[in-house]
Amino acid sequence: MRNWLKWLPIPIIVFLLTAALLVSQFQFKANFTGIIAIALAETLDTSDPTLDIKQLTPQQIKEAALDTFTTSNITQKSVGQYELYYAGTKAKIEIGDQSKSTVFKPDLIISQWNGEASFKLIAPTDINEKQQLSSSLSNDKVTALNGDWQFEYKATEPKEGFNEFGGLDIIITAKIPPKSNRIEFTYDSSTVTPYLQPPFTEEWTTGQDLGDKRIVGKVTETDVYDEEDNLIAHRPAYAVGSLAFYANGKTNYEIGKVNYATGQVGILYAMKCNGQWCRWSVDKDKIVLTIPQEVIDKGDYPLVIQPVGDTFGYTTLGASESNVLASTTKMLYNCTNTNLPIYTGAVGTGSSMTVGGRTTAGHTAHVEMALYTNPSSTYGTLVDNSQTSEITIDTAVKGWWSANNSPTTAAVPYFLTIEGDANWSNYGYMAYTSNTNYVCDYRPSITYKTFPANWTTSIYTQMNSVLMSIYVTYTEAASLGITNDPSTKDFGTVANSGTFYAKGSAPSNPVSDNECTFTITETGGSICDIDVKGANSTGGAGMTLTSSAPGANEFRITVYCSGTNPASGVVVTTSDQELKDSLAASATIKWDFKLELGAATVPEQQSTTLTLTARTHS
Numbered sequence: 001m002r003n004w005l006k007w008l009p010i011p012i013i014v015f016l017l018t019a020a021l022l023v024s025q026f027q028f029k030a031n032f033t034g035i036i037a038i039a040l041a042e043t044l045d046t047s048d049p050t051l052d053i054k055q056l057t058p059q060q061i062k063e064a065a066l067d068t069f070t071t072s073n074i075t076q077k078s079v080g081q082y083e084l085y086y087a088g089t090k091a092k093i094e095i096g097d098q099s100k101s102t103v104f105k106p107d108l109i110i111s112q113w114n115g116e117a118s119f120k121l122i123a124p125t126d127i128n129e130k131q132q133l134s135s136s137l138s139n140d141k142v143t144a145l146n147g148d149w150q151f152e153y154k155a156t157e158p159k160e161g162f163n164e165f166g167g168l169d170i171i172i173t174a175k176i177p178p179k180s181n182r183i184e185f186t187y188d189s190s191t192v193t194p195y196l197q198p199p200f201t202e203e204w205t206t207g208q209d210l211g212d213k214r215i216v217g218k219v220t221e222t223d224v225y226d227e228e229d230n231l232i233a234h235r236p237a238y239a240v241g242s243l244a245f246y247a248n249g250k251t252n253y254e255i256g257k258v259n260y261a262t263g264q265v266g267i268l269y270a271m272k273c274n275g276q277w278c279r280w281s282v283d284k285d286k287i288v289l290t291i292p293q294e295v296i297d298k299g300d301y302p303l304v305i306q307p308v309g310d311t312f313g314y315t316t317l318g319a320s321e322s323n324v325l326a327s328t329t330k331m332l333y334n335c336t337n338t339n340l341p342i343y344t345g346a347v348g349t350g351s352s353m354t355v356g357g358r359t360t361a362g363h364t365a366h367v368e369m370a371l372y373t374n375p376s377s378t379y380g381t382l383v384d385n386s387q388t389s390e391i392t393i394d395t396a397v398k399g400w401w402s403a404n405n406s407p408t409t410a411a412v413p414y415f416l417t418i419e420g421d422a423n424w425s426n427y428g429y430m431a432y433t434s435n436t437n438y439v440c441d442y443r444p445s446i447t448y449k450t451f452p453a454n455w456t457t458s459i460y461t462q463m464n465s466v467l468m469s470i471y472v473t474y475t476e477a478a479s480l481g482i483t484n485d486p487s488t489k490d491f492g493t494v495a496n497s498g499t500f501y502a503k504g505s506a507p508s509n510p511v512s513d514n515e516c517t518f519t520i521t522e523t524g525g526s527i528c529d530i531d532v533k534g535a536n537s538t539g540g541a542g543m544t545l546t547s548s549a550p551g552a553n554e555f556r557i558t559v560y561c562s563g564t565n566p567a568s569g570v571v572v573t574t575s576d577q578e579l580k581d582s583l584a585a586s587a588t589i590k591w592d593f594k595l596e597l598g599a600a601t602v603p604e605q606q607s608t609t610l611t612l613t614a615r616t617h618s
Helices: 058-065 293-298 422-427
Strands: 004-007 012-015 071-078 081-087 092-095 108-112 117-122 134-138 141-145 149-156 167-174 182-188 192-197 216-219 223-226 231-234 242-247 264-268 271-273 276-283 286-290 303-307 320-322 331-335 348-359 365-373 379-381 391-393 399-404 414-420 428-442 454-456 461-468 470-474 482-485 492-495 498-501 518-522 528-533 554-561 577-583 588-597 610-616
Touching (some): 117 192, 192 264, 192 276, 242 276, 242 428, 365 379, 365 399, 414 422, 554 577
Antiparallel strands (some): 004 492, 071 081, 081 092, 092 108, 117 182, 141 149, 149 167, 182 286, 216 223, 223 231, 231 320, 331 428, 348 399, 348 428, 348 470, 365 391, 365 414, 428 461, 482 518, 528 610, 554 588
16 A cells, blocks of 8 residues: 655745844934934945945035926926926926816916925915916916916026025016905815914013023014023014925935935915015915005005015925024924824934034034934933034034934934034024924033933923924835745645655756746845745654755755756755845746655655745845
8 A cells, every 4th residue: 555645735934024134234314303214224325336324424415415406497288287397306386277278277286306295275266256367488487467466487596595496486466456465375285284484473482481591582573582682593584474384204315315304395485565574374274375454455556466585495494593492502302293203213324414504604613413212202312323423514604514423223213412512502593493293302501522321301491383404314224025926835645755846847957937836026125135944844743854865754845946957956954045146126036946755654744834035135
């Protein structure tokens, strides 16, 4: 009587690497104003493949991070539809109702980062109530008019104080008295949130204790002074009543990809009419431009509402600036906004931090930055090697300043902090945006260059509605991943000993694709190596996996890939061995295996597992 052995399906388990297995490869870099979003990274992507991220100079980091504006160009898509491109950037503005190609409406769609963040301003219907606007494009300017209104749109180049990547000027002319002093645009966006920049008289109060023995002495719409008449904070008049637009969940800068920086898309600035400010506000789903009622009542028509710099500017820097944030020496930020959630880091290594600011003319200041973990709302720990090199800030023009660091990070939230020398406290100004969903914690009396090992909120003072212009740069590690199809092989009932092939017969040399049962596909977006290992079988007394010719109660598995000599395949053991070197991103490789059985003393059903592991290519 012949003995028969039934082998159950052999599952091929796809194993995805955890972060712990990427230690030799990861690096991190982040752009964010508060808590860093850090992702796994495999390789550094820069234009210079020999460049080591840890050796980047501040200027190299700045040049790598920012788009480069080259020119702007308005084109007509169809009747009533126009597009404005900013060459060298990822920004675009669409003018007119994009759903109708025969009628012009003064609608706008403003987008950034190739459309990842965008919002729509839908003009009030009464503008076209009596007569449709007719539009034309001439000399790179769109003009639309009827008997009551005229709208002019023109692109602007980068302009200090208004935009870094280009902007848009809009001139609105009311030829007759409008029905209301409010021009209400319906706001439509699921990716961008506007934040009002109010007059300082609504955010600061006389007598307010700022710490460091500083008391607010005087507050105007644009300026805050201490009791010794030193300037504490400044918001340009054109930024009072402006709206800062922030992308939801878009922050940080991953080298080689999009620089979200603080997540700010741009700013809609206040305008002027007959010497009076026309300011923006948010009223439920409306973005409202308010014309002073006295201007309308005066009856000096036509009324021309025009920008003082830009109407809208693509900028990542906060429009406001504060010395008290510099003089308090240290800032820590917490975020409670559901649109701008707390970001949890992952395994990585930092490359730099960047801050927006300036000094008073004729003075030079120095700052350093660092990262703190945020394991709870009341406690944080300094991250090793996160303290940056020193930055020298020596200009009265507000801008970005970067310095290198190299912290190793984990999958926890992080705070960004900054310290400065005496000149920074006396003459430095940090850029920021009023944002009701952020809280800035600051701790006075810190010794410059000495970041405390720990901090607790009990020794910090809070400033509400402050979103600092500060972020981290990192290199994201592409995650590793593979799939295998099919995932099992059922040999059915086989002889008690002998040689069997998953595909059914011995392959040729080299192995062809059609001689393979399985396909591995790289899904993580990066080059990887594939390892394979096996295990003893289960079922009854089980059988032992061997790398030699199988004897009684033993079996051997040899794995081979398409294009290789099957005689040189991997003889599987219980330890990982390389099956495929350098599987390209998104590539596939076909493979098969040979099963050799020694005679089982008691033939029984058996099953075993082959494990495929993707690891960073080396």
